[in-house]
Amino acid sequence: MSHRFTGHDPAEGQDTGGVPWEGRTLTGTGFDHDTGEADAALSLLLARWATPGEVRPEELMAAVAAARLIVPIVAVPSEIDESSGIPVDAVSDMASVTLVAPDGQQALPAFTSTAALAAWNAEARPVPVTAQRAALAAVQEGCEVILLDLPAPPGAPALTLRPSMVWALAMGRPWVPAHRDEHVAAAVAAAVRERPEVRGHHLGEAEDGGLLITLDLVPGLDRTRLNELLTQVGGRIAADGEARARIDAVSFRLAAADR
Template identity: 45%
Template sequence: MPPGSHLPGRHGDAHGDSAGTPWAGRTLTDSPFAGDDGAVAPAVASLLDAARAEDTPVDVAALVAALPGARLFVPVTAVSAGTDEATGGDLGADMAIPTLRSPDGRDALPVFTSVATLTAWSATARPVPVEARRAAVSAVQEGQQLLVLDPGVTGPGGSVVVPRPALWALAQGEAWTPSPRDPEVAAAVARLGDGLDGVVEVTAEPGAGAAAGRELRVVVHLAAGAGERADAARGAVAQRLGQHELLAQRVDSVELVARELPRALLVVRPREGGVLRRWSVHPVGTTPGRPPRTTTSHRSEAAARAAAAQWCAEDGGHEPAPGGTGCRWCGAGLAG
């Protein structure tokens, strides 16, 4: 080879990169993280510091809201590429991003708020800075359903599990509302018991959390004395829950429980049919220790409510409804 000649595309070549592509006409942009000191992004740091100061878990919703635009670190590790079958020589190493496995078997992407937390987790992993949304997009594309922020860090302000709906929202650049606070989720859950025998209502409440695999608790409230109908009702609600598109999109994990009411409900309502308008008292369920009651008919709403109040007194007396002013069992107004 003549003096001064070179191989195109080799390292150190002034005319092309390592793949042989000419440098001419190419524009190189500055790294968005140039000068990054590896510390926690300010918006994220304030939330973690507040959790530590108050000795409480990190507010996941507030954290997810602070992540868009924030810089995180993804760990990259060297993985052996194996050996050449023909020569037996070492093929070197490939670079890979580790994947975590959640207790329920789902894959999760580990991400870190700082170089310090990453190196404490793995001294051999290389910290690669990345915008949080880009990390979320990568996780979704790889089929990972969770983000785990600062795995291995314990205590308040420590490791945080970002659930699947929040991960999807972050990847799409959308706001995320936790399912226990989502009014559309609550409305959808309330309709799960429509028309089911023995089901008084179905409600949603916060579960133990995404880290425990129970983000939302769906409660099936059964009529008192539901007996053998309880299992069938719970199974029917579970089937509807599993087939509901909106709930599948917005709820990461569910705990389904059934609770039988301790007393019968006494529903006062207009009675259908007939020339004269009448009112009925319709018992839902049977109060333990009391004989079963049947629906009664009354000439006025006042008479029906008086009858319901009398039955309620016999069953144990009035009790205030949660969040309301009337009686939990018969709907009567309560003084005071």
């Protein structure tokens, strides 16, 4: 069985791929003097986050966006023993970690400090990145959410950055709740503008943090027409890709319009 590094001598002036060392410039990551400690402002907000109402989500997201995060990289076997089909642990590559959340969503774990990462997995390699880079990595890996500071005990709750939050970080823009997002408001208004059944509408926040759309309707609509209305309005909102990225979930509340 052969290995990629068999016969390779770095002193010969080239890497394992045959690319010369000469002329290469090694640049810093931007975190050359990073101590691995968590951002103080973010740590304070995370400590208060456990108490409902203590911290607004927008405030927390602003702190996350400004902080350095750490994503874990782990070794995975990259060669297979041809005789047994078993991965060779001695020959491995480094790969980012993705998880499956309890609701089935793909998740990227990220940490505020090397201590938090070590408590979760002492063998993972810490890679410091900006919050935007972490979010871009999540999008690239097909992860809908980021789990921040996963605790060591399995099953303990972690802060989940929802899809709209991940998208805002990746785009480098401030996150705001969907019911106060101007782009979302415009998309909803466009979706109901041509509907004679709708006399008015307003936006609010659902209990799960999603968007709650209250429709003020003309009286006398039967179930078939109501279902058609909700399907078409929801479909028009979803057709706006940017609005869809800013909304984690949509629910409707129906009300009789004032005559």
